[in-house]
Amino acid sequence: MRIIIINGALRDHAASGNMGVIDSHAQRGFRALYNDHHGWLRGWLRKKLGNACDAADLAHDTYLRVLASGTTPQPDDSRRYLTQIANGLVIDLYRRRHIESAYLDTVRYLPEAEAPSPETRALVIEALCEIDAMLDRLPANARTALLLCKLDGLTYREIAAQLGVSVSSVEKYVAAALRACYAALYGSAS
Template sequence: MSAIEHALQDQIALLYAEHHGWLRGWLRKKLGDAGDAADLAHDTYLRILSTGRVPQADESRRHLTQVAKGLVIDLWRRREIENSYLEAIARLPEAQAPSEEMRAIVIETLIEIDAILHRLAPRARAALLMCRLDGMSYREIAAQLQVSVSSVEKYIAAGLLACWQASQDFSASGV
């Protein structure tokens, strides 16, 4: 282990020792669940470790809060996706219901799609969804978003490119 890696670990250990209890308490109030709070507190420190960006002492709580808020949003978004999917398949006849393994695969795929869509600019995401899910024409989308048709073309192209790139990343991973 290099001296830099050792110093980073020491900084994170100090950050953890000084703020972990506070962060878990803050998350417990936010989430209403001690288990989720513990998990997200752990994930917050892992995120900081993976980025290698340890905040200055006077910025520690603000930085921890910022990272943790992002993880809370991710948790809520994931649960919303899971619940929506589970509600949809609950209406299926038992013979058509997917296996537990297929459910897990579909939920993970939906979460990945959601992440791809949320990396797009809001108008690009809206245009792509209006086109692909609602079947709206480019002119209809332009009127809805109050932009030009050429802007809609650019938005949808950006959205499709992001989806294509994600599919290439998925294919390259060998999954």
């Protein structure tokens, strides 16, 4: 099932291509939220992003996040709630663009025979964004210790000196980070 928002109405777009209307008491509140604030949200995002297409996409994604949350804000809190979600999506957009730009700069000068295909580039960029999000969810000490160990090749002793903690703490940070990454990838850290 894929949910599509069309003029504030929720549609269930089945794999067969048939579209059915999704309706319930709770979703009437969602439709009211959409109808009352969609134009405002698109304008706010357009001003923030300077791009009508990105604004429309992020406005749509904002409402999908509201729908996925299963809650509708109180009427007097609607714009703050929508703004909070939309701001997170704007940050995600900028992070993705930064990651994409850095990756494309890295592969730009590869010989044509070694350059990744557009499909491979898209998959790598998606994977890099997922890794970035996974790392962002780690506690700061665990993230720093993991990156210093795995990317910079520092020993635990060197990391401990840099962070001003014991080697034992670094071992715990790296182990916790690896468990969290494993759980994010495979669903369980056991």
